[in-house]
Amino acid sequence: MTTTVIHPGATLTGEKVLIYHLRDVVKTREAEGSAFRLRVPSLQIALGEKIALIGESGCGKSTLLDMLSMTLKPSNIGSFRFRPERGAEPVDISALWQKNQLNKLGDLRRLRIGYVMQTGGLLPYLTVRENINLSRRLLDMQDDGLVDELANDLGIHRHLNKLPHMLSVGERQRVAIGRALAHRPAIVIADEPTASLDPIAAERIMSLFIELVDELHITVILASHAWRHINRLGLRHLEHHTHREADGSMTETVVSG
Amino acid sequence: MRHRFKDIIWLAGRDYRNEWQMSSFFIIALAAVLGPMMILYGLKFGIVGSMLNNLIEDPRNREVRPIGSGRYDSAWIEQLQAREEIDFIVPRTRAIAATIDLKSQAAKRIVSVEMIPTGPGDPLLKARTIPENLRQIVLSEKAAQRLKVKTGDEINGSLSRRYKGRSERVHVTLQVVDVARHASFTRDGAFTNLSLLEAAEDFRDGRAVPVFGWSGTNTANKERTYPSFRLYTRSIYDVAPISDALQKLGIEVNTRAADIDIVRSMDQNLSLVFWLIALIGLIGFSFSLGASLWANVDRKRKELSVLRLVGFRTGEIIWFPVLQSAFTAFFGWLTASLIYLAVSFTINGLFMSQTEDGETICRLLPDHFLVALLLTLGSSIIAASLAGYRAASVEPSEGLREI
Numbered sequence: 330m331t332t333t334v335i336h337p338g339a340t341l342t343g344e345k346v347l348i349y350h351l352r353d354v355v356k357t358r359e360a361e362g363s364a365f366r367l368r369v370p371s372l373q374i375a376l377g378e379k380i381a382l383i384g385e386s387g388c389g390k391s392t393l394l395d396m397l398s399m400t401l402k403p404s405n406i407g408s409f410r411f412r413p414e415r416g417a418e419p420v421d422i423s424a425l426w427q428k429n430q431l432n433k434l435g436d437l438r439r440l441r442i443g444y445v446m447q448t449g450g451l452l453p454y455l456t457v458r459e460n461i462n463l464s465r466r467l468l469d470m471q472d473d474g475l476v477d478e479l480a481n482d483l484g485i486h487r488h489l490n491k492l493p494h495m496l497s498v499g500e501r502q503r504v505a506i507g508r509a510l511a512h513r514p515a516i517v518i519a520d521e522p523t524a525s526l527d528p529i530a531a532e533r534i535m536s537l538f539i540e541l542v543d544e545l546h547i548t549v550i551l552a553s554h555a556w557r558h559i560n561r562l563g564l565r566h567l568e569h570h571t572h573r574e575a576d577g578s579m580t581e582t583v584v585s586g
Numbered sequence: 587m588r589h590r591f592k593d594i595i596w597l598a599g600r601d602y603r604n605e606w607q608m609s610s611f612f613i614i615a616l617a618a619v620l621g622p623m624m625i626l627y628g629l630k631f632g633i634v635g636s637m638l639n640n641l642i643e644d645p646r647n648r649e650v651r652p653i654g655s656g657r658y659d660s661a662w663i664e665q666l667q668a669r670e671e672i673d674f675i676v677p678r679t680r681a682i683a684a685t686i687d688l689k690s691q692a693a694k695r696i697v698s699v700e701m702i703p704t705g706p707g708d709p710l711l712k713a714r715t716i717p718e719n720l721r722q723i724v725l726s727e728k729a730a731q732r733l734k735v736k737t738g739d740e741i742n743g744s745l746s747r748r749y750k751g752r753s754e755r756v757h758v759t760l761q762v763v764d765v766a767r768h769a770s771f772t773r774d775g776a777f778t779n780l781s782l783l784e785a786a787e788d789f790r791d792g793r794a795v796p797v798f799g800w801s802g803t804n805t806a807n808k809e810r811t812y813p814s815f816r817l818y819t820r821s822i823y824d825v826a827p828i829s830d831a832l833q834k835l836g837i838e839v840n841t842r843a844a845d846i847d848i849v850r851s852m853d854q855n856l857s858l859v860f861w862l863i864a865l866i867g868l869i870g871f872s873f874s875l876g877a878s879l880w881a882n883v884d885r886k887r888k889e890l891s892v893l894r895l896v897g898f899r900t901g902e903i904i905w906f907p908v909l910q911s912a913f914t915a916f917f918g919w920l921t922a923s924l925i926y927l928a929v930s931f932t933i934n935g936l937f938m939s940q941t942e943d944g945e946t947i948c949r950l951l952p953d954h955f956l957v958a959l960l961l962t963l964g965s966s967i968i969a970a971s972l973a974g975y976r977a978a979s980v981e982p983s984e985g986l987r988e989i
Contacts, residue, residue, distance in 0.1 A: 391983075395983040398895075398982075398983070400894075400895070400981065400982040400983040401983055431899075431900065432899045432900070435894070435897045435898070435899050435982075436897060438895065438896070438897045438982070439896060439897020440897070444895055444896075446892070450888060450889075450891075450892045450895075451892075452597070452600075452601075452889055452892065452893075453604065453889070454597075454600040454601040454603070454604030454605070455597075455600055459600075463896060464896055466593065467590060467593060467896060467897060467898075492604070
């Protein structure tokens with residue numbers, strides 16, 4: 330008897346299922362004579378992949394994350410497909426933006442995407458448990474023990490009934506991770522999730538985060554400027570190159586992968 | 587959609603409760619505007635209301651009194667009685683002949699009283715027994731006290747005249763069938779059947795009164811005329827048309843129309859003053875609430891963007907500040923109502939001795955509380971809608987990072 334281990338991003342035939350498939354997506358921003366352009370000639374992210382986007386601030390990481398989290402409308406779209414499940418039909422994000430169907434994009438976010446913000450982004454008036462459960466509550470999901478399980482794994486179980494302001498910054502960040510994962514999204518997007526923590530705590534929380542994502546088979550896109558320990562976590566590094574015009578009038582970042 | 591509206595209510599409520607200090611300040615600020623307004627309106631409604639009520643209730647305000655004397659026969663009186671504006675009319679005999687000296691067993695002195703003609707439906711004798719024949723009378727409270735008599739007692743009435751050069755006095759036994767309220771007639775008086783007055787007038791004029799066996803000239807077939815009458819209209823609003831109609835006939839009349847007009851215009855003017863104050867107060871409150879909610883959206887930008895990020899729609903985010911201002915409106919109204927109830931209870935207690943039974947100085951109807959709630963809710967929601975619109979413009983991506 331043999332056991333076949335299937336990588337979550339691959340089908341039985343070994344073909345990859347692409348959660349993100351972008352071609353010629355461009356976002357241009359202009360401000361007082363200087364322009365910034367992010368160009369994505371081609372980007373393919375498979376289900377279950379763990380992606381790292383590492384670079385200094387201002388290089389366009391956030392712009393890319395905003396577009397991938399469907400909160401920022403690209404200036405030009407060749408094509409932008411999102412396939413959150415193996416069996417699902419790919420969703421044409423480009424068409425939703427063109428028809429300005431913001432509520433559909435919102436529904437997609439609610440159902441498929443989890444976010445870990447730089448500084449928690451917890452609602453101060455909800456307890457830790459309610460914060461973690463918020464994404465589930467909005468989807469009418471019944472309690473299946475995942476909230477408690479996550480709280481256990483994240484080491485915050487004893488804080489479940491406290492309000493966020495009673496927790497340390499690191500603990501709050503753990504709560505934020507819990508909330509991003511609690512509704513079992515297809516993808517978790519994290520923008521500098523450990524930037525506000527000291528290096529030791531940052532590394533510990535980052536490892537925990539990646540462990541949990543692996544366990545739940547969730548695709549992850551992580552932006553960070555601290556690449557040292559990221560390398561050890563086995564994430565795929567997303568290539569990007571930035572070049573500036575000599576007169577400083579134009580900065581362009583090209584991302585592909 | 588409906589389900590997530592429930593979530594917005596839950597979240598807005600939790601936020602409101604979590605910031606209870608801030609929320610209480612707004613509730614108190616609203617109550618500080620609304621409470622005094624309710625008290626002011628309660629006073630206006632209570633005082634002017636009972637003044638108007640008194641005007642309507644008090645039959646004297648429905649009275650139309652002819653000035654001087656005329657000559658009215660019974661046919662003319664009956665014709666007037668047929669008019670629907672008229673509640674009660676009865677002819678009067680000459681005032682100089684309409685007195686009678688009364689003497690009771692209990693009191694030594696003789697009391698001379700005015701006789702007032704009465705009949706069924708007399709508004710001054712509401713809920714009192716009406717004299718049915720010429721041997722029954724209803725005494726005014728003052729006369730009854732001076733004579734020390736009560737309902738059911740018999741008293742002696744006497745009339746005097748100079749007839750053919752001699753002084754004559756006749757006596758008649760009268761039964762006190764009731765005592766009128768003090769307010770009905772404040773002097774010494776007796777409400778009597780018209781025929782007793784006619785008998786007294788006849789006797790004094792030297793005519794025979796067969797029913798009492800008093801002698802005099804025989805005038806059986808002579809048509810009687812009356813110099814005056816007592817007239818009450820159905821309501822205070824009928825006073826003006828009836829007095830106009832009488833004046834057209836050349837009859838000068840006296841009414842309390844001027845008093846009625848004063849109270850009615852006072853009601854209108856006080857209402858105007860009240861609404862001006864209410865308008866200024868509510869506008870001021872709306873602006874301060876609107877400004878704070880507007881600032882709240884800035885303060886809670888991050889939290890609102892988190893809500894957008896987790897998938898709340900634009901139309902749902904608007905409800906966040908709107909609901910919170912509705913909470914403020916409701917609790918502010920509740921507090922103001924409690925303040926009002928406490929203060930009005932105190933005010934009414936203070937004036938208890940000066941008011942008649944069932945009269946209150948400070949009074950609001952349930953409808954008034956409802957109107958206050960709706961007005962407050964309305965102005966708060968208008969104040970919040972701008973902030974709601976601003977909240978809806980919060981971009982979901984703002985929540986992803988520090989700005």
